Amino acid sequence: MTNAQHGGQAGPRLALLSVSAVWGLTFVVVADAVAVTNPFMFNAARFVLGAALVGVVVALRGGLRRGAGAGRSVGDGLVLGGVLFGGFITQTIGLQSTTPGKAGFITGLSVVLVPFLSYAMFRTRLRLIEAVSAALSVCGLFLLSLNGGVHQLVAGDAWVLLCTVFFGVHIVLTDRFVRREGVSVGVLTFVQLAVVALASLGFATVLDGNLLGQAQALLDPRVYVGVLICGVLATAYAYLVQTGMQRRVNPAQVALIFIMEPVFAGLFDYLFNGQGLGWLQLLGAALIVFAMGLSEIPLRRPRPVQAA
Numbered sequence: 322m323t324n325a326q327h328g329g330q331a332g333p334r335l336a337l338l339s340v341s342a343v344w345g346l347t348f349v350v351v352a353d354a355v356a357v358t359n360p361f362m363f364n365a366a367r368f369v370l371g372a373a374l375v376g377v378v379v380a381l382r383g384g385l386r387r388g389a390g391a392g393r394s395v396g397d398g399l400v401l402g403g404v405l406f407g408g409f410i411t412q413t414i415g416l417q418s419t420t421p422g423k424a425g426f427i428t429g430l431s432v433v434l435v436p437f438l439s440y441a442m443f444r445t446r447l448r449l450i451e452a453v454s455a456a457l458s459v460c461g462l463f464l465l466s467l468n469g470g471v472h473q474l475v476a477g478d479a480w481v482l483l484c485t486v487f488f489g490v491h492i493v494l495t496d497r498f499v500r501r502e503g504v505s506v507g508v509l510t511f512v513q514l515a516v517v518a519l520a521s522l523g524f525a526t527v528l529d530g531n532l533l534g535q536a537q538a539l540l541d542p543r544v545y546v547g548v549l550i551c552g553v554l555a556t557a558y559a560y561l562v563q564t565g566m567q568r569r570v571n572p573a574q575v576a577l578i579f580i581m582e583p584v585f586a587g588l589f590d591y592l593f594n595g596q597g598l599g600w601l602q603l604l605g606a607a608l609i610v611f612a613m614g615l616s617e618i619p620l621r622r623p624r625p626v627q628a629a
Contacts, residue, residue, distance in 0.1 A: 333566045333569045333570050334570060334578060336562045336566055337562065337563070337566050337570065337575060337578045337579070338578055338581060339562070340558075340559045340562050340563055340579075341578060341579055341580075341581040341582040341585055342581070342585045343554045343555050343558070343559055344555055344559060344582045344585070344586075345425055345581070345582050345583070345584070345585025345586040345587075345588065345589055346550070346554075346555075346585065346586075346589050347550065347551050347555045348416065348421035348424050348425045348428075348586040348589070348590065349421045349586070349589045349590055349593050349594065350546070350547045350550050350551060351363070351412075351413060351416050351421075351547060351551065352416045352417075352420075352421045352424075353543045353547065354543050354544045354546075354547035354548070355413055355416055355417050356417070356543070357538060357541050357543055357544060358535065358538040358539065358541065358544045359525055359528075359535050359538070360410065360413040360414055360416075360417065361410065361521050361522075361524040361525035361528065362521070362522075362525040362535040362536075362538070362539070363413065363539075363544065363547065363548065364409055364410060364413055364517065364518075364521040365518055365521035365522040365525055366539055366544075366548045366552070367547075367548050367551040367552045367555075367556055368514050368515075368517040368518035368521060368552070368556060369518045369522075369552075370548060370549070370552030370553065370556070370557070371514050371518075371551075371552045371553070371555075371556025371557040371560070372511060372514035372515040372517075372518050372556075372557075374552070374553065374557035375507065375510050375511045375514055375557050375560070375561060376511050376515075378507060378557075378561070379505075379507035379508060379510075379511050382507060393501065393503065393504065394498075394504050394505040394506075394508040394509040394512065395508060395512050397494075397498040397501070397504070397509055397512075398508065398509045398510070398511070398512025398513045398515075398516070399512060399513075399516060400494065400498075401491060401494055401495060401498065401509070401512075401513040401516075402512060402513035402514070402515065402516025402517055402520075403516060403520075404487055404490050404491045404494065405487070405491055405513055405514075405516070405517050406516060406517045406520045406521065407484075407487040408484045408487030408488045408491060409484070409517060409521075410521065410524070411480050411481070411483045411484040411487065412424065412428065412480070412481055412484035414477075414480045415476075415477040415478065415479070415480030415481035415483075415484065416477065416481070417477060418475055418476050418477035419475055419477030419478050419480075419481060420590060421586055421589070421590040421594070423478065423481075423602070424477070424478075424481045424586065425582060425583040425584075425585070425586020425587055425590070426461075426583040426586070426587065426605075426606045426609055426610075427478060427481045427482055427485065427583075428481060428484060428485055428488065428582065428583065428586075429485075429579070429580060429582055429583035429609060429610070430458050430482070430485045430609065431484075431485040431486070431488040431489040431492065432489075432492075432579055432580055433451070433454050433455055433458045433612060434455075434485060434486065434489035435489050435492050435493060436448070436451045437451070437455065438486075438489045438490055438493050439493045442490075442493060443493075443497070450615060453615070454612040454615045455612070457608055457609075457611065457612035457615070458608070458609050458612040460605075460608060461604075461605040461606065461607075461608030461609035461611075461612060463605065464601050464602060464604050464605025464608065492575075495563070495564060495567055496567055496575075499564055499565075499567050499568050500568065506561070506564045506565045506568070507561070509564055510560050510561050510564045513560070514556060514557075514560060563575075580610060580614060583606070583609070583610070584610065587606065
């Protein structure tokens with residue numbers, strides 16, 4: 322890669338790193354919000370706001386008038402939205418009984434799962450080093466999830482572990498969809514966010530018919546501040562950036578950048594809540610980060626380009 326090419330990718334990489342930081346912050350924000358409100362209602366409010374903002378951007382840029390490309394993007398967006406809903410709702414439920422720092426590191430396992438999911442879904446090549454990384458990640462997860470010295474997973478850890486599968490599938494599908502000819506990034510992003518908003522609102526209605534009471538809970542400062550931060554930054558901004566940048570940055574590099582998300586989650590959890598991890602948990606977290614980085618190491622050097 323030439324210096325010019327490397328410099329040209331610096332902006333997209335920094336944009337993706339900012340997404341990692343924002344997502345790390347939301348572990349703390351969401352944990353505070355769902356302590357006083359229904360997680361389905363919180364997600365509904367967050368994604369309604371995010372979808373509305375993205376919708377305005379798409380409309381101003383004329384994204385709805387792209388013909389066949391927009392139509393294909395709608396279909397892909399419906400699929401991504403269903404997967405994204407599964408990931409966010411399981412993560413939000415998990416944050417009701419686990420710490421933001423632990424949830425952040427467990428969620429980071431989705432990066433390691435990506436190659437296995439890609440192989441299972443599209444038969445892409447699976448490397449031995451990725452299998453080793455997965456084994457190390459399982460060991461790290463065990464250490465990270467030690468609860469006060471008790472060797473057991475709390476319920477919240479299991480929910481967050483499930484969300485990693487959804488997020489891994491989302492990364493794989495996003496990489497596939499954004500590379501299709503004529504795809505509209507704006508429409509693709511808007512549709513998936515709208516799906517999550519509607520699904521969350523539907524579940525909130527079915528599981529707790531007292532919508533008025535749930536709406537009143539949104540007036541709590543912990544909730545509406547969380548909705549604003551998550552809706553504007555972690556939803557509208559983050560998914561527009563992720564969807565757009567996966568066109569310009571290699572998928573392996575995207576995954577490597579997202580490794581920083583659990584690091585930011587632990588940092589913000591310590592800064593805002595003073596919630597530190599024990600030595601064994603820190604060892605587990607370090608092992609997970611090491612495994613995620615190991616999974617992205619190329620085993621073979623690229624062949625030199627022959628001069629014409």
